[in-house]
Amino acid sequence: MTGVVEPRGRSGRAxxxxxxxxxxxALLALGWLWAARAGHPSDGTSINTDSRTWRADGVVLTVAVGADTPLRAGDTVVAIDGRPLASGSLADPRPVIGDTVVYTVDRAGVRLDVPVTLTDYPFPALAERNAHTLPYILFMVLLPALVVARRPRDPAAVTLYLVAVLQFIGYASHMYGTQAIEVATGRLWVSTAAEVVNCLLWACLLHFAISFPQTWPVLRRRPWLTALAYVLPFAAYAMVVAHALPTAHGLRRTWTLLGVSVPAAEFFPLLVLAAVIVSYVLARDPAARQRMRLVSYGLVVLAGGYLLLGRLPEQIIGRPLIPWEYLTIVWLPALLLLAAAVLRHRLWDIQLILRRSLVYGLVTITLIGVYLGIAALLSEAFDTRLGFAPVLLAVMVALSFSAARTALRRAVSRLVYGEREDPYEVLRQIGQRLESAHSAETALHQLVSTLVRALRLTHAAIEVPGLALPSSSHGVAGPTATRLVLSHDGEPIGQLVLDPGPDREPFGPSDRRLLGGLARQVSTTAHGLLLAARLQRTLEGTVTVLEEERRRLRREIHDGLGPTLASASMRLELGRSLIRSDPAAAERILADLAQVHRAVVGDIRQLVDGLRPTVLDHLGLSAALRELVDRLGGGLRTHLDCSVGADPIAAAVEVAAYRIVSEALTNVVRHASAETCAIRVWRDGDLHIEVTDDGRGLAPDYRPGMGLTSIRERCLELGGKVAITAASPRGTVVRCRLPISVTAASGGELIGTYP
Known part of the structure; x- marks a missing residue:
């Protein structure tokens, strides 16, 4: 079977x-708002589905637009052309565009008769009044379209797109809602259809919650249960109608029948929130839970804006800090978070950004809220109206001034003091320079040059005595130079010298954190270079030792075994020739050859023991150490405690441990003038050796001899640690730690001291 691979360009354009x-x-759904009412008489009003706007004897106008309209928002229309307002009260004859009808309205407790000329549906005027929703509408057109285009088979993406389209159609029941003339003529099917669509909108939100990031297991087993999400809002509407319709009268009865989505709006938000929580609990995959956190962040943004800027201020001062029609701006971050949650499948790097953005955003919103609250209180105290435009302009000026001040201060500080206020930038530059370094000399030089440039220093130096390298420095240190100790695991390895110069501000307390971070970074680098140098020296020493061992073996074989075997071969030929003629002489020659043979065997055994003690192979490490202590202890009282277990130990570690104990015990016998010596060998992941004596201890001008040097080198060759210190109250303690598993030729870390 031959597969067809779609070209990348075509796939990218799809x-x-x-x-x-x-x-x-989505734009066609927006166009429906105009097309559904175009060509029919309009009075330029809008009535939302809030129960407070529908009274038994009239309706309260939410919106009234038009250049010449005598109607006002807040008017209560009770009659048209003398007929009490009711559904279908003007159905016969039905007015047409151009007719003038008389509205009877209650305005501020006064009943008025207002002539109104009916026009075509004023969609442009209503759109202009709702211009504040244009950014939100633009996002709702483009963002869900992008999500469904990128994830066309993802149920959550499809549902999110349906939410946008249905929301546009549902605008016909609130922002572009029912008109008073439509109530009188009985033309309510547009609002009813919009209310049905709003029910589907709530159902889609619930569907999104139960299918993101993964459909609930019970719904995967029984997909038909998903239909319950779409049945539930209509079932709630049916229950409300059955309960309230028998007791409703007048226009309240009309509202009960018209408000199809009103019951669902009462409890579906809590239901959707509960579904989101259940989806998070069911999401076992960390990536899926990360995507659910984005949805949670979106809900936090929505709830924070709704409560802090709208509902709570309305309860305290009687109106929201930001008019309700402008609060749709708060929804934009929530939409972005939802889109990111659906589009992104690997979000390990976004969480930190989102947390910081949320923190900064909430702090900004809180400050703006405090400012608006103070402005509102002042306006109440001085009996002035708080205009939205001046307040918004003041907020923008304040934010711009703060940003400009911060940018200017950073620019001046960077020019004078370098990157002192941005330690992460300094460390980033150091990291980049170290990555490009090809040698120890280059690394030190680039470290110094980076510090000089980033901190505007006149002198910087990194001094590591343990390195066989010249000190990397720039300039000359002044009398007030700051010197920082470079250490690793408590071991001083050098110092970092920094001098900003006599004409610049010295390092203050606030700079100590930066200097501490620099010292740690430089210590790590210097320690790595020190280890590399030690490793190089150890490898060179290992090669030298191997070469010396080869020369010794060659010398032993060439100068000792070689002549002996050659002489024995000649004497063996002589003995064979004398077997018949002089048997007695031949017997003497063979007897001498047997003695030579025994001596050669002894020499070979001694040569092999020099490579690896055979007692380790025959007895194991514990018994070999016991035999060694008994043989070398002499008149010294010795105590051996060896607990290494039965698990295998690398051959190189066994030999090193045996030789270390041998060298340490030999030193005690020859030089310590000690009476007792305690030897402990144990393992706890590594092999530990401790040799303690009660001798005369280390001299003040102590310099290690061949034995102690050999001990240190054997430890370092295997990547171990060694410490030679004074014992209490007197004597010397030699402590060594060897890694159990080692690779060839010093594969471990080389550390000169043992804590």
Whole structure:
């Protein structure tokens, strides 16, 4: 079977085509708002589905637009052309565009008769009044279209797109809601259809919650249960109608029948929130839970804006800090978070950004809220109206001034003091320079040059005595130079010298954190270079030792075994020739050859023991150490405690441990003038050796001899640690730690001291 691979360019353009088509469909849904009422008489009013606007004897106008309209928002329309307002009260004859009808309205407790000329549906005027929603509408057109174009088979993406399209159609029942003239003529099917769509909108939100990031297991087993999400809002509406319709009268009865989505709006938000929580609990995959956190962040943004800027201020001062029609701006971050949650499948790097953005955003919103609250209180105290435009301008000026001040201060500080206020930038530059270094000399030089440039220093130096390298420095240190000790695991390895110069501000207490971080970074680098130098020296020493061992073996074989075997061969030929003629002489020659043979065997055994003690192979480490202590202890009282267990130990470690104990015990016998010596060998992941004596101890001008030097070198060759210190109250303690598993030729870390 031959597969067809779609060209990459065509695949890359496909999602763009899908996005354009999805956006066009969303725009068609917006166009329905005009097309459903175009060509029919309009009075330029709008009545939302809030129960407080529908009274038994009239309706309260939410919106009244038009250049010449005598109606006002807040008017209560009770009659049209003398007929009490009721559904279908003007159905016969039905007015047409251009007719003038008389509205009877209650305005501020006064009943008025207002003539109104009916026009075509004023969609442009209503759109202009709702211009504050244009950014939100633009996002709701483009963002869900992008999501469904990129994830066309993802149920959550499709549902999110349906939410946008249905929301546009549902605008016909609130922002572009029912008109008073439509109530009188009985033309309520547009609002009813919009309310049905709003029910589907709530159902889609619930569907999104139960299918993101993964469909609930019970719904995967029984997909038909998903239909319950779409049945539930209509079932709630049916229950409300059955309960309230028998007792409703007048326009309240009309509102009960018209408000199809009103019951669902009462409890579906809590239901959706509960579904989100259940989805988070069911999401076992860390990546899926990360995506759920984005949805949670979106809900936090929505709830924070709704409560802090709207509902709570309305309860305290009687109106929201920001008018309700402008609070749709708060929804934009929530939409972005939802889109990111659906589009992104690997979000390990975004969480930190989101947390910081949320913190900064909430701090900004809180400060703006405090400012607006103070402004509102002042306006109440001085009996002035708080205009939205001046307040918004003041907030923008304050934010711009703060940003400009911060940028200017950083620029001046960077020019004078370098990157002192941005330690992460300094460490980043150091890291980049170290990555490009090819040798120890280059690394030290680039470290110094980076510090000089980043901190505007006149002198910087890194001094590591343990390195066989010249000190890397720049300039000359002044009398007030700051010297920082470089250490690793408590071991001083050098110092970092920094001098900003006599004409610049010296390092203050606030700079100590930066200097501490620099010291740690430089210590790590210097320690790594020190280890590399030690490793190089150890490898060179190992090669030298191997070469010396080869020369010794060659010398032993050539100068000792070689002549002996050659002489024995000649004497063996002589003995064979004398077997018949002089048997007695031949017997003497063979007897001498047997003695030579025994001597050669002894020499070979001694040569092999010099490579690896055979007692280790025959007895193991514990018994070999016991035999060694008994043989070398002499008149010294010795105590051996060896607990190494039965697990295998690398051959190199066994030999090193045996030789270390041998050298340490030999030193005690020859030089310590000690009476007792305690030897402990144990393992706890590594092999530990401790040799303690009660001799005369280390001299003040102590310099290690061949034995102690050999002990240190054997430890370092295997990547171990060694410490030779004074014992209490007198004597000397030699402590060594060897890694159990080692690789060839010093594969471990070389550390000169043992804590």
């Amino acid at each position: 999602w763009i085509v899908r996005m354009v088509l999805a956006a066009l469909l």
